[in-house]
Amino acid sequence: MLIETRGLLLVVGAVFSANAWAVQRCELNGESVSRANGHTTAGKSGVMRCTDDSGQVRRLDQTLRDGKYVGPVLMVLADGERREYTLNERGNRDGLARTFDGKGTLRKEESFEDGSSVGVQKHFAEAGHLQELHFAAGRRTVLTIGYLADGRLTELRCAAVTLVPQDREVCGHTGRASDVTLHRADGQPAGAVSYLQGQMQRQSVLDREGRLVRNEELKDGRRIKRVFYPSGKPRSETDFIERDPNSREGREGVAREWAESGQLTQETAWAEGYEQRIQQWYLNGKQKAQQQIRRDGRNQERTTESFWDTGLPAAVNVERNGRLLGWQKYFTEAGVLAVEDEHGERGVLLRRKHYNAQGELVREERFLEDGSRI
Numbered sequence: 001m002l003i004e005t006r007g008l009l010l011v012v013g014a015v016f017s018a019n020a021w022a023v024q025r026c027e028l029n030g031e032s033v034s035r036a037n038g039h040t041t042a043g044k045s046g047v048m049r050c051t052d053d054s055g056q057v058r059r060l061d062q063t064l065r066d067g068k069y070v071g072p073v074l075m076v077l078a079d080g081e082r083r084e085y086t087l088n089e090r091g092n093r094d095g096l097a098r099t100f101d102g103k104g105t106l107r108k109e110e111s112f113e114d115g116s117s118v119g120v121q122k123h124f125a126e127a128g129h130l131q132e133l134h135f136a137a138g139r140r141t142v143l144t145i146g147y148l149a150d151g152r153l154t155e156l157r158c159a160a161v162t163l164v165p166q167d168r169e170v171c172g173h174t175g176r177a178s179d180v181t182l183h184r185a186d187g188q189p190a191g192a193v194s195y196l197q198g199q200m201q202r203q204s205v206l207d208r209e210g211r212l213v214r215n216e217e218l219k220d221g222r223r224i225k226r227v228f229y230p231s232g233k234p235r236s237e238t239d240f241i242e243r244d245p246n247s248r249e250g251r252e253g254v255a256r257e258w259a260e261s262g263q264l265t266q267e268t269a270w271a272e273g274y275e276q277r278i279q280q281w282y283l284n285g286k287q288k289a290q291q292q293i294r295r296d297g298r299n300q301e302r303t304t305e306s307f308w309d310t311g312l313p314a315a316v317n318v319e320r321n322g323r324l325l326g327w328q329k330y331f332t333e334a335g336v337l338a339v340e341d342e343h344g345e346r347g348v349l350l351r352r353k354h355y356n357a358q359g360e361l362v363r364e365e366r367f368l369e370d371g372s373r374i
Contacts, residue, residue, distance in 0.1 A: 024050050024051070024052045024055070025050065025051050025052070026048055026049065026050040026051075027048070027049050027050075028040075028041060028044060028046050028047070028048040028049075028064065029044065029046045033048060035048075035050060038067070041064055041067055042067045043066055043067045044064055044066075044067055045064055045065050045066055045067075046063075046064060047061055047062070047063050047064075047072075048061070048062050048063075048064055049061050050062075055078070056077060056078050057075060057076070057077060057078075058076050058077065058078055059074070059075070059076040060073075060074070060075050060076075061073065061074040061075075062074075063087075068089070069087055069091065070087055070088065070089055071086060071087065072084070072085075072086050073085050073086065073087060079102050080101070080102025080103070081099065081100065081101055081102055082099070082100040082104075083097070083098070083099050083100075084097065084098045084099075084100075085097035085098075085112070088114060090114060090115070092112070092114050092115030093112040093115055094112055094113060094114055094115070095111070095112060096109070096110070096111055097109075097110045097111070097112060098110075101126065105124065105126065105127075105128050106124055106128070107123065107124050107126075108121075108122065108123055108124070109121075109122040109124075110122070111136075116136075116139050117134075117136035117139075117141075118136055118137065119135065119136060119137075120133070120134070120135055120164060121133075121134040121135070121136055121141075122134075125149065127149060129147065129149045130147050131146065131147055132144065132145070132146050132147070132155075133145040133146075133147070133164065133166060135159065135163045135164060141157075142159040142163070143157065143158060143159045143163050143164070143167060143171075144156070144157040145166055145167065145170065148183060148185070148187065152181075152183050152187070153170065153180055153181075153182055153183065154182060154183055154184065154185065154190070155182065156170055156171075156180055156182065156193055156195070158170070158171035158172075158195045158198040158199075158200070159171070159198050160197065160198040160199070161173070161198065162198075170195065171195045171197075171198050172194070172195040172196040172197055172198065172199075172201075173197060173198065176196070177194050177195065177196040177201050178193075178194055178195050178196070179192070179194050180192065180193050180194070180195075184208075188208070189206060189210070190205065190206055191203065191204045191205040191206050192204050199218070200216065200218065201217070201218050202215070202216060202217040202218065203215060203216040203217075204216075207230075211228075211230060211232065212228050212232065213227070213228060214226060214227045214228065218242060221241060221242055222239055222240065222241055222242060222253065223238075223239075223240055223241075223242045224237065224238070224239045225237065225238045229260045231260060233258070233260055233262060234258050235257070235258060235260075236255070236256065236257045236258070237255070237256045238253065238254075238255045238256075239253045239254050239255075239256075240252060240253030240254075240270070241253055249272070249273070250270075250272050250273015250274065251270045251273050252270055252271050252272065252273075253269075253270055254267060254268065254269050254270070255267070255268045255270070256268075259283055261283060263281065263283050263285060264281055265280060265281055265283070266278070266279065266280050266281070267279045274293065274295060274300075275291075275293050276292075276293055277290070277291065277292055277293065278290070278291040278293075279291075282309045284309060286307065286309055286310065286311045287307050287311065288306070288307060288309075289304060289305065289306045289307065290304070290305050291303065291304045291305075299320060299321055300320070300321055300322075301318070301319065301320050301325075302318070302319040302320075303316070303317070303318050303319075304316070304317045304318075304319070308331075308333050308335075310333070312331070312333065312334070312335035313329075313331045313335055314330070314331055314333075315328070315329060315330045315331065316328065316329040317329075323343070323346060323347030324341075324343040324347050325343055325344075325345075325347070326342065326343065327340055327341070327342050328340065328341045328342075328343065332357070334357075336355070336357060336358070336359045337355050337359050338354070338355055339352065339353065339354060339355070340352070340353040340355075341353075348367075348369065349367050349371070350366065350367055351364065351365065351366050351367065352364070352365045352367070353365075
């Protein structure tokens with residue numbers, strides 16, 4: 001059985017198991033041949049037709065050139081689905097490929113180049129209308145437009161340049177921003193989106209009750225995304241500088257999270273692609289923790305101050321590359337220092353100091369590498 005490289009289907013390949021051809025009959029140029037025995041097809045050219053009245057694949061017409069599977073392929077499945085494509089010298093799909101359902105309706109029309117999707121890819125609904133239009137480039141899908149039977153859109157993701165006639169208006173390639181309403185399969189509004197020169201300017205997503213779930217906007221060079229609770233109150237927000245997708249510059253801005261009560265619970269500041277500061281709050285409004293993150297080459301140092309829900313200090317921890325380093329402080333709920341731990345390289349605990357309720361040192365311990373105390 002042939003297997004195509006790059007994860008794509010060839011002949012029977014990844015979709016059908018080896019026993020799909022239980023009782024196969026193959027013929028090439030009027031002679032009986034076997035797919036399991038390459039000696040029967042070695043050096044031969046023509047169209048080999050295989051049939052199996054009980055298998056998942058009922059018919060397979062495959063072109064051979066000098067004993068190699070190169071050229072057009074026709075596959076008919078048990079449910080009547082028909083697939084047509086072409087293989088190149090490397091055994092990969094190349095050129096136009098079509099898939100028809102058991103009723104003969106065209107369901108897919110795709111283009112391949114040495115096994116990779118390229119250019120326009122079309123998916124059709126059972127009723128025959130265009131349901132999805134994709135454009136593939138560089139092994140990525142860079143454009144997607146989804147349609148209902150009446151032409152209304154269900155999905156829209158645009159590229160920076162116009163790629164097909166269908167994307168000019170909706171992707172804002174005419175010089176003005178588009179304003180597109182998106183719909184669910186039942187025709188109900190699912191939200192709206194606006195593009196200018198292929199760049200998303202704003203987007204809103206609605207749930208089935210018509211409530212705003214999330215929105216997004218590009219404002220003054222910043223991309224702002226918000227998620228909402230069913231009550232309409234904000235749940236989270238990210239506010240980052242909009243970067244060129246090909247830029248090496250990292251994330252820069254602020255991310256926030258709220259409880260449904262409206263209390264801010266977390267705020268994270270980013271710069272040069274890394275977290276710089278994280279703050280957390282209890283639902284009663286008291287600060288829960290705050291972290292400062294510093295980078296020195298490949299090393300990252302993080303200082304975390306934790307607090308009891310009364311606002312009094314609970315702990316101060318210092319980490320380097322994810323491991324505790326140096327002195328760590330732990331406090332009672334009254335805010336009195338209770339324990340200090342010293343950690344060395346690789347996070348190993350070296351010393352521990354114990355304090356009484358008045359904050360006075362009462363005992364000190366040292367630890368060996370195996371964790372034993374002296």
